[in-house]
Amino acid sequence: MALIVQKFGGTSVGTVERIQQVAEKVKKFREKGDDIVVVVSAMSGETNRLIDLAKQISDGEPVPRELDVMVSTGEQVTIALLAMALIKRGVPAVSYTGNQVRILTDSAYNKARILQIDDQKIRADLKAGRVVVVAGFQGVDEHGSITTLGRGGSDTTGVALAAALKADECQIYTDVDGVYTTDPRVVPKAQRLEKITFEEMLEMASLGSKVLQIRSVEFAGKYNVPLRVLHSFQEGPGTLITLDEEESMEQPIISGIAFNRDEAKLTIRGVPDIPGIAFKILGPISAANIEVDMIVQNVSHDNTTDFTFTVHRNDYNNALGVLQKTADELGAREVVGDTNIAKVSIVGVGMRSHAGVASRMFEALAKETINIQMISTSEIKVSVVIEEKYLELAVRALHTAFELDAPSRQGE
Amino acid sequence: MALIVQKFGGTSVGTVERIQQVAEKVKKFREKGDDIVVVVSAMSGETNRLIDLAKQISDGEPVPRELDVMVSTGEQVTIALLAMALIKRGVPAVSYTGNQVRILTDSAYNKARILQIDDQKIRADLKAGRVVVVAGFQGVDEHGSITTLGRGGSDTTGVALAAALKADECQIYTDVDGVYTTDPRVVPKAQRLEKITFEEMLEMASLGSKVLQIRSVEFAGKYNVPLRVLHSFQEGPGTLITLDEEESMEQPIISGIAFNRDEAKLTIRGVPDIPGIAFKILGPISAANIEVDMIVQNVSHDNTTDFTFTVHRNDYNNALGVLQKTADELGAREVVGDTNIAKVSIVGVGMRSHAGVASRMFEALAKETINIQMISTSEIKVSVVIEEKYLELAVRALHTAFELDAPSRQGE
Numbered sequence: 153m154a155l156i157v158q159k160f161g162g163t164s165v166g167t168v169e170r171i172q173q174v175a176e177k178v179k180k181f182r183e184k185g186d187d188i189v190v191v192v193s194a195m196s197g198e199t200n201r202l203i204d205l206a207k208q209i210s211d212g213e214p215v216p217r218e219l220d221v222m223v224s225t226g227e228q229v230t231i232a233l234l235a236m237a238l239i240k241r242g243v244p245a246v247s248y249t250g251n252q253v254r255i256l257t258d259s260a261y262n263k264a265r266i267l268q269i270d271d272q273k274i275r276a277d278l279k280a281g282r283v284v285v286v287a288g289f290q291g292v293d294e295h296g297s298i299t300t301l302g303r304g305g306s307d308t309t310g311v312a313l314a315a316a317l318k319a320d321e322c323q324i325y326t327d328v329d330g331v332y333t334t335d336p337r338v339v340p341k342a343q344r345l346e347k348i349t350f351e352e353m354l355e356m357a358s359l360g361s362k363v364l365q366i367r368s369v370e371f372a373g374k375y376n377v378p379l380r381v382l383h384s385f386q387e388g389p390g391t392l393i394t395l396d397e398e399e400s401m402e403q404p405i406i407s408g409i410a411f412n413r414d415e416a417k418l419t420i421r422g423v424p425d426i427p428g429i430a431f432k433i434l435g436p437i438s439a440a441n442i443e444v445d446m447i448v449q450n451v452s453h454d455n456t457t458d459f460t461f462t463v464h465r466n467d468y469n470n471a472l473g474v475l476q477k478t479a480d481e482l483g484a485r486e487v488v489g490d491t492n493i494a495k496v497s498i499v500g501v502g503m504r505s506h507a508g509v510a511s512r513m514f515e516a517l518a519k520e521t522i523n524i525q526m527i528s529t530s531e532i533k534v535s536v537v538i539e540e541k542y543l544e545l546a547v548r549a550l551h552t553a554f555e556l557d558a559p560s561r562q563g564e
Numbered sequence: 565m566a567l568i569v570q571k572f573g574g575t576s577v578g579t580v581e582r583i584q585q586v587a588e589k590v591k592k593f594r595e596k597g598d599d600i601v602v603v604v605s606a607m608s609g610e611t612n613r614l615i616d617l618a619k620q621i622s623d624g625e626p627v628p629r630e631l632d633v634m635v636s637t638g639e640q641v642t643i644a645l646l647a648m649a650l651i652k653r654g655v656p657a658v659s660y661t662g663n664q665v666r667i668l669t670d671s672a673y674n675k676a677r678i679l680q681i682d683d684q685k686i687r688a689d690l691k692a693g694r695v696v697v698v699a700g701f702q703g704v705d706e707h708g709s710i711t712t713l714g715r716g717g718s719d720t721t722g723v724a725l726a727a728a729l730k731a732d733e734c735q736i737y738t739d740v741d742g743v744y745t746t747d748p749r750v751v752p753k754a755q756r757l758e759k760i761t762f763e764e765m766l767e768m769a770s771l772g773s774k775v776l777q778i779r780s781v782e783f784a785g786k787y788n789v790p791l792r793v794l795h796s797f798q799e800g801p802g803t804l805i806t807l808d809e810e811e812s813m814e815q816p817i818i819s820g821i822a823f824n825r826d827e828a829k830l831t832i833r834g835v836p837d838i839p840g841i842a843f844k845i846l847g848p849i850s851a852a853n854i855e856v857d858m859i860v861q862n863v864s865h866d867n868t869t870d871f872t873f874t875v876h877r878n879d880y881n882n883a884l885g886v887l888q889k890t891a892d893e894l895g896a897r898e899v900v901g902d903t904n905i906a907k908v909s910i911v912g913v914g915m916r917s918h919a920g921v922a923s924r925m926f927e928a929l930a931k932e933t934i935n936i937q938m939i940s941t942s943e944i945k946v947s948v949v950i951e952e953k954y955l956e957l958a959v960r961a962l963h964t965a966f967e968l969d970a971p972s973r974q975g976e
Contacts, residue, residue: 168620202641208580210648218651221644221659225637229614232634236622239630247633251663252708273708296664296685 159310194226216261227287250290307368330391422485571722606638628673639699662702719780742803834897
């Protein structure tokens, strides 16, 4: 008998019919003899409706404490509906808000962090044979004020509960049937991964595979909670995310290809190559609250250097203005920028023990005569920036080069 | 400096604009230096929307505990919106759910009763200069489960908070500007009462003047909380409801005329006039969960008697069936019924010290040749049943006879 935490997001509980389907699924697990804790989000659209109301009344800037009082009602409605649907099916169930469980958080309204979870009530209910339905995304601070964990926080609630209860698995139900080697819309031969490590998943997630919230994966990794991504309404084993380093010998070199079209590139040319120049350039960017992703500084010649970095496309114009000002102050030659770029990354813990992974990547891209504009590497990934129009071509070429393509089926 | 509890119902907070208006009103009181606790209902329509959702998922019979978890979110949204609207206006404010205040109730979900209110948090906030916004209609039981007080429960929350805080006044804001001598739609010369006693208000309310929930008036009377009925969006002193017996010398004999078109009359004729006959007739009615209002038994002749009572019109057919069965068993002569009736009552603590009030009533009705079918009296009221079509005529005649008409204004 296992203890399983199951998390269903807003789309999975978006209508009365879907909540009924979720209840059916939970019932089946219960009948297998597992102890089940279910974490649910607000019905899709509900959180935005509430935020809109709050903005209307506050001329756009709702008081954070009161916003959490409002927004938390979204999940509160869902837990009650799911508990009702379970009880109607003869499955004993009880619902709890974050406050009722006592999911203690700090007081950072709208983006609170979980400090501690009281598992007493839940354990007592499980022991009594009840399915426990918990509101995701919310908690309570030490003063008894309601808090929310910020967007996507229901995943975090699920993982934190699984950690507190020492659950055997935390299952995240979503609208995909697992984590894929890359986006199947780009590469039809993309394959579902049986397993992936937390580290790899973090790289995949931060690079644009939006299956799981990064924060919940970090959390799961930190507390070593086995995480499984599954489809809400289809059968299948999904993808298991674990530490599982000991099996890395059998790991393929590369687990997946991630990509991202949301970045833009800025270059400042002919800046004096003196110590502290990187800070002089990036300090003002950071001060303007712009996050920088990749950074490349070319080798110096004539005592000047070129400095290139990428930012989110939404920040491009802002960053360009800041950088131009810096260029004037430093007497740099020029500032150029480009929004027609894309980032492609190969990710895999296997590359740690394999040399030549990067060159195999560059070779595959060269074969397609795709020019590489920037390169950045880490322990378990290699990222390149290329011209955006070559993105799909590059992803497909790499998917094939690293032997990730699914075997052709008959008729294909 | 007074401590005032103000309660705004669903219509008064039905839109963002109206909540802004309520915030303006509260701000004005605050600026006069009063300490303010505001109790609000769910935005109009919201409670029904939530109940509908619950019914959908449970095939019509929602689990009571879970229904309260859902329905309580209605007020939770309103408290946050009002707190935001106040803070935007520079009025420090904080919202609390029933659970956060700690309004302790029994565990009778959907119709819980308040057991105790913890006033600590509220007092601390008032001391710190904050307006405290409390969710009406809800509480929490000793196990930490959310409860609701049932329809109209927000009035009760207001009165209970006023009692717990020993407030100087509990103001109930509504869509009328006070309690009238009778319904102004029937008698244009009806006047707003400056004052009325709890007892009178109870009689007026139960007889069909639906300004206040009966339960909240009972509660206010029990704890002697001065209650004031006011219009949400118009200026004016409203009507004060108090004990105030000492001033009864100045009271008019009659405070108001109440009426009710919702009843139906049933008569069983020729039943043996033996001890226990009333129970034999009304026992089965009560067992069928039908509430009986007026009861009249005529003087016996030939050892048989006629027995007449009224029920709500919705229960008429049901009651007729039950009574027919009883008639057969008792060998009664016949059962007759009538739904074309109306009840008219004169109400006033003044009649205690004045003889001849009833005869003055009968005289006024006789003058209009209105036949009286049933009569029932209590300490502070006289009720008669008449044919429904004479209702307006009767109310106007009594309103004039007891000198309740407003003085004619110019042009009238």
